[in-house]
Structure formats: structure tokens, C-alpha cells
Amino acid sequence: MPDTDLSILNRVYEIILDRKQNYDERSYVCKLLNHRKGMNKILEKVGEESVETILAVRNENHEEIVSESSDLIFHLLVMLAANNVTLDEIAAELSARHESMKRD
Numbered sequence: 001m002p003d004t005d006l007s008i009l010n011r012v013y014e015i016i017l018d019r020k021q022n023y024d025e026r027s028y029v030c031k032l033l034n035h036r037k038g039m040n041k042i043l044e045k046v047g048e049e050s051v052e053t054i055l056a057v058r059n060e061n062h063e064e065i066v067s068e069s070s071d072l073i074f075h076l077l078v079m080l081a082a083n084n085v086t087l088d089e090i091a092a093e094l095s096a097r098h099e100s101m102k103r104d
């Protein structure tokens with residue numbers, strides 16, 4: 001059964017971590033993680049996908065916004081994993097902010 005809720009973020013993040021450990025020449029993630037430009041290649045992709053997301057919003061194209069945002073989030077997951085930042089850390093940060101900013 002495919003994940004259709006946000007648990008897919010953890011699932012994809014775990015695959016990315018696995019790709020860090022086990023090189024596979026067919027893998028796009030391995031290609032990114034081992035690119036000759038190093039971290040700059042991953043940052044380039046995050047920047048590129050951010051711009052494409054902005055353009056999708058400007059075009060007011062719902063499908064495009066979903067697709068480009070998914071590209072952006074995926075590349076952000078690669079960037080986080082490449083920098084040893086876990087999704088638990090992000091969750092803890094957002095949760096702490098949520099607690100401290102509660103108004104009622």
C-alpha cells in the first residue's frame with residue numbers, strides 16, 4: 001500500500017540515508033550525493049526547485065504547485081540528510097516553536 005500521508009517523508013528520508021551508505025549507480029540520490037560539485041550540486045537543486053515552485057504559484061497552476069513543491073521538499077530532504085540533520089530535529093524545532101507561540 002502506498003503512503004498517502006506525511007509518513008512518506010520519513011520513508012523517503014530513510015531511503016536517502018540508505019543511499020548515503022550503499023552506492024548504487026542507478027540511483028538519482030547517489031548521483032546527487034556523490035556529484036563532482038559536492039554540496040553545491042544539492043544546493044543548486046534546492047535553489048532551482050524553489051524558483052520553479054515560485055513560478056508555479058505565479059502561474060496559479062495548482063497541479064504545478066503540487067509537483068514543484070514535491071520536487072523542492074524531496075531535494076530539501078536530500079540536503080538535510082547530507083548534512084546529518086534528522087527529521088526528528090526538524091519536528092522538535094517546529095514543535096518547540098508551536099508550544100512557545102501558543103496564544104490560548
Ligand SMILES: N=c1c2ncn([C@@H]3O[C@H](COP(=O)(O)OP(=O)(O)OP(=O)(O)O)[C@@H](O)[C@H]3O)c2ncn1[C@@H]1O[C@H](COP(=O)(O)O)[C@@H](O)[C@H]1O
Nearest residue numbers: 012015016019026027028029030031045048070071074075
Ligand atoms: N522523490 C523522489 C524524486 N523526486 C524527483 N526526483 C528526481 O529528481 C530529478 C531532478 O529533476 P529535474 O526535473 O530537475 O531533472 P534534471 O533536469 O534531469 O536534473 P539535473 O540534471 O539538474 O540533476 C529527476 O531525475 C527526478 O527523477 C526524485 N528522485 C527520487 N525520489 C525518491 O527518492 C527515492 C530514491 O531514489 P533513487 O536514489 O533514484 O533510487 C525514490 O524511491 C523516491 O522515493
